Amino acid sequence: MWIKPVDNLSDDPQGVDEQRWATPMPAVFALAFGGFALVIAAILTDTDPAGRFLVTVAALGLWIIAGLAAYQRPRLWMNDSTVSMKRLTGVQTYRREEIVRIKTVKYPRLGRRVPMLEMDVRRAGEDDDRLVIFGRWDLGTNPQDVYDALERGGFVPEASQ
Structure with a gap:
């Protein structure tokens, strides 16, 4: 029988071999x-067409941000040998x-001053580094x-430490 080790030190236990943020x-x-609340507010606004338009645009903005955040889950994860991140263009x-x-x-x-996680990565065969920055919103x-x-x-x- 195989027992998988689990990290029970946090409120969200995860397998030791993979962590996700x-x-x-x-x-x-x-x-x-x-977004739904703003749409309802726009519907109930009868006297101000410009205000109705702006509130509707704000609702669409909230839905777009929510959709992007839901699509890019998990944002960053690691296993034994790789680190992966999900972006709009796919998984890297x-x-x-x-x-x-x-x-x-x-x-x-x-x-x-708020902390951000900076990662410089370079694919094999490429000359330039790519800088990827994650904040608290991205990582949770x-x-x-x-x-x-x-x-x-x-x-x-070792050079990063």
Whole structure:
């Protein structure tokens, strides 16, 4: 009988051989619900056609963001030998040797500094690095926690640390 090891230290236990990070589904549902609320508000607005138009555009914007967040789930995941990320263009998978640098950087946003996870990746045979940045919205958790998990998995190159 085979028993699969599980990480029970968090509220969302995951297999040790694979971890996933994505935008939380309650946030995606809240965006979709907000879109419906705005459509209802636009329908109930009788006297202001310009306001009705703007509220409808805002509802469409919320639905687009919710759809993109739902489509790109999970946003980042790792297993024993690769790190994969889902983008609008599809799934990109990188082996350990294709990861040039991973680090967390604090960027100023809305008057405070928020952490972001930066990954530089380079496909075999390519000369240029690609910079991929993930924030808390993309990962559903603190980017430092994801960095720590990637480091434990052996994906952070020595030069990055």
